[in-house]
Amino acid sequence: MVERINSIPVERQLELLSKYGISEKKREEGEKELPELPGAERGRVVLRLPPEPSGYMHIGHAMAFSINYLYKQKYEGKLWLRFEDTNPRKVEKRYYENFRRGISWLGIEYDFEKNVSEDMELIYEFGRRMILSGNAYACSCSLERVKKFRFEGIECEHRANSTEKNLRIWEEMLSKKYGEGTYVIRMRGDMKNQDYSLRDPNIFRIIQKAHPVTLTKYVVWPTYDFANVIEDEICNVTHILRSSEFHTALQDTIRRMLSFRKVHVIQFSRFSFKGTPVQKRLLRPLVEKGLVQGWDDPRMPTVEGIRRRGILPQAIIRFTKEVGYTKSEHEYDWSLLFAVNRKLLDPIAKRLFFVPSPSRLRVRGLKKSVEIRLHPDRDLGSRKIEVDEELFIPAEDMESIEVGEVFRLMELCNVRLLSKGRDAEAEYAGDELTQETRKVQWVAGKPVEVRVIIPGELFDEKGSFREDSLKEVNGIAEEYFSSLQEGEIFQFVRFGFCRVDSRNTVVFAHR
């Protein structure tokens, strides 16, 4: 029954339906809304993007930032861009700019920007307060000893030092009297706590390496958890939306010790795509061994990589909104992102002809000039093509077309194949357009040689690098191709969406 109805054209179906008084059920199209944030009030929400400028921004950052941005919009709140640059050993100047670029590419508008390293004096003030209130102490245990004691739940002797002594050492640390590894400041937690991260964690350590922003001004640096709590307090952050590789217990404790306000913490698991991990640990070897072209290789999850791959920034934001966030482990299939990207691209991408593995075809007596629209149903302009007897069609089509068969050269005319092979010939067979005839794209005139790079997943299921992660297709495109802008995303008809990477190279995005 269903089959029978389906075989009737839609218009006729609707006709029949209205005849029987059945109206079309309107589907509510509403875009998916993000869940409400606890305790969020319009206009009073403050969020933050906290990148560590120690590596390239990747899709995981992009999505986590998007969530924050979406909530900023939802509640008309404020958004900070805050560089978590408290480890001079990891931070590098160029990455600050890389993040700024990535964020602006995404179209994320933030209200304030700062580096945590600019707030050192303030952070020191809170460190001092921790010591004065007995919540922190200076410790000179070796790393091994700290570890051992923490594991065994034993308090070291430094824990019993007087406030005066702690304060003296603290001041001396600040005045650069000590070298690395001599002293650290630890939070007085609970050496018996079942959660080991509360067994007197370190909150300040000495690092004698020049910082890209503050240079050699400071040597005592706060650890992430400490700096973060302070920054969230002074930035007036109301909601922390971050991935779940962070534990809240420690930060909550510090917040309590310093009598800071409560902050809503929402955690979600890391965003990553199938076969394309975001961890530097896995990516760096690929770059170093030359298995990929660089950090901006279109197979890479870096912002630069996915941009080259033809993903629109809006697609990332919209995709993020669709999948939302969860604490459950997941690995997105690229096809999910592609689907969103395709929807955005379809109405704006120009349609061009590309012939992979071209096969020469002579059409007897053909001489024609056609003007073809650049989009089937949007007005994106058109291009004019002069056709002579000689043109090219894909080898794949040439092979499957039988001699004597009539097929259509898209937007041009019908032809009948007379012979195959090197001197393949065809003859004109009318202009009538019918649904059944096979349609083939073609290239004539002055073809442009084009190389299409097809990026795939970097790793297979077992986690080893895929040698075939990058494929290549060569062919010719119509002349109009040369007038595309670098970076422009368009569609090669019957082939897929691509982005102009460089003069004669395009990167395949998806079908």
Added chain:
RNA sequence: GCCCCGGUGGUGUAGCCCGGUCAAGCAUACGAGCCUCUCGAGCUCGCGACGUGGGUUCAAAUCCCGCCCGGGGCACCA
């Protein structure tokens, strides 16, 4: 070892807090058809899931316990 957090179709999610309306919604993928001068878009239909074992209850995807599996933390990294 200890401590957190998860486990809904191939993939991603909704539902779980407040048990029934869930013989489980949506998207994507896949299959079929309609439409279309694209293998794109649009439209219609189909396919397919509550980790596992107990318990509570008239009733469990939803609450409780055990187990299994996955992720994260226990850094002088963030």
